[in-house]
Amino acid sequence: MARDTTPIASARGLVKTYGRGDTAVHALAGVDVDFGRGELTAIMGPSGSGKSTLMHCMAGLDRTDAGTVVVDGLEVSGMNERKLTRLRRDRLGFVFQAFNLVPTLTALENITLPLDIARRPVDRAHLDTVVRAVGLEDRLDHKPSELSGGQQQRVACARALVTRPAVVFADEPTGNLDSTSSAEVLGFLRRSVDELGQSVVMVTHDPTAASYAHRVLFLADGRLVGEVVDPTTESVLAALAALRPARSTEPAAPAASAASAAPVATSSPAAL
């Protein structure tokens, strides 16, 4: 059977403004974007460029002011709160920077929590696959306080995947982790795509984290300004460097083409 190449999530003309009048902030100023099915897509850009807002609007965590969002064939932008809650529960997975595990539950209980809340049965074979993939077989009885940061985030990843969601949205999933734990979590997110067929969208500030993606999208001032396909840390750094001067002199230079010409940035990406 031919592989389904339609995007797993799309937005057209997405606008989100916070506040009004003189104090209005145009967090998203008209974004058209497609997220690939069976791909890991990273979203990067300077602080305040709209990354989290885009992710929140895509995931039905925040309302849009204009435009359409479609996830897994469903129009999210038109849903009422009840339908949004059901969409998030049944079709989406979330990984946050702060892990957000329930401290009184064991790792296993945290992982199966979304199924318990949705009153869905645990698919034992899939649970075993996910637990093995995150390497937590011998930690399942531990409470979050008995796990390292990296292990806690791997529990959060397993929790996001146990429901076989259409999309996992990960907001700075390695923001609180050291480089070794980051590599474990990112390696797992990438394997969940390559081996389990998952679709993942990840916001990150870290070019090394972005290099695990199939595609990196760059936002600036609430607009999509470029992309890098099959990124490396170097090509992401170059695209970010190209983005900075472009912002002060001209609107929206295509970062992907700039990336091939731009020198590798030497400044810290954390300053972005």
Ligand SMILES: Nc1ncnc2c1ncn2[C@@H]1O[C@H](COP(=O)(O)OP(=O)(O)OP(=O)(O)O)[C@@H](O)[C@H]1O
């Ligand atoms: N609830 C809110 N109320 C008012 N302004 C907001 C709100 N949320 C975001 N903003 C503003 O919208 C803009 C985009 O914010 P957003 O958090 O999406 O950016 P970001 O690229 O994720 O930033 P960072 O990398 O710092 O997390 C910023 O100027 C921010 O101050």
